[in-house]
Amino acid sequence: MPELPEVETTRRGIADAILGHRIAELQVHDRRLRWPVELGIAEQVRGQQIAAVGRRAKYLLLGLERGSLILHLGMSGSLRVLAGDTPRGKHDHFDLRLEGGLTLRLNDPRRFGSLHYTDEDPAAHRLLRALAPEPLEADFNAEYLWSLTRRRRAAIKQVLLNGRLVTGVGNIYASEALFRARIRPTRAARRLSRPECAALVRAVRAALQAAIGAGGTTLRDYVNSDGNAGRFRQKLYVYERGGRACRRCATPIRRITQGQRASYFCPRCQH
């Protein structure tokens, strides 16, 4: 599910409600996430105040007084801020109960999400330390993309999905960004010209920012922290639009498979 725009929408949606609140208790109802939630976490976070609500790539970071909670929504996770007495439902994994009565609850049917705690700088955590630059920051730029792609024989779509090279972009926005940059997903990364790298960087940024502005994309089950669907689906150019008319030139959008995942592109607009 969530790519960077959905995670960022979630971050913004929960920040005001939980910032400055103290953790009364972390109640883990179902430890079974991508990695089993470590039992000691509850003990470590109890009583700590939430000092920051940040994001690194698709990870949410809750900065506490003495450490950080690192959480990932996987393919199907969503976070809600709820009244503490809201009944639990299927696939609810934990409640971060706050003093004052609210609770931050994770629901994740497919269990690809995760929850970790670290006392150290979260950037040094094993899950975060090798991540590429933030796509909306200045160090993700044409020069960066150009130099890293020079030796890459892999398709540019695969490069966009490799979090050590580019972060925040998942299957939806990889196709969307490539459409905006007019580059075919199958092009070998090393064959991109400098101007194409520049265009792709701009396209990645534009696609992510537009989606953030619309509260993310809901295809099936994603909900924002307010329980509502994202509104970006209507604005997608190619994703899940196989066979339908290209919004730019009316040619039917094509669907192909790359690395066992769907890619969509316009055979006329993209080269």
Added chain:
DNA sequence: ATGGGCACCTGGCTGC
């Protein structure tokens, strides 16, 4: 070093 494929899950949809 790079790249390809698999694994981890549940649920919804399609077609027989």
Added chain:
DNA sequence: TGCAGCCAGGTGCCCA
């Protein structure tokens, strides 16, 4: 209705 098969927004890890 039932059931098998396929597909889905992520990403760490193993192997060649």
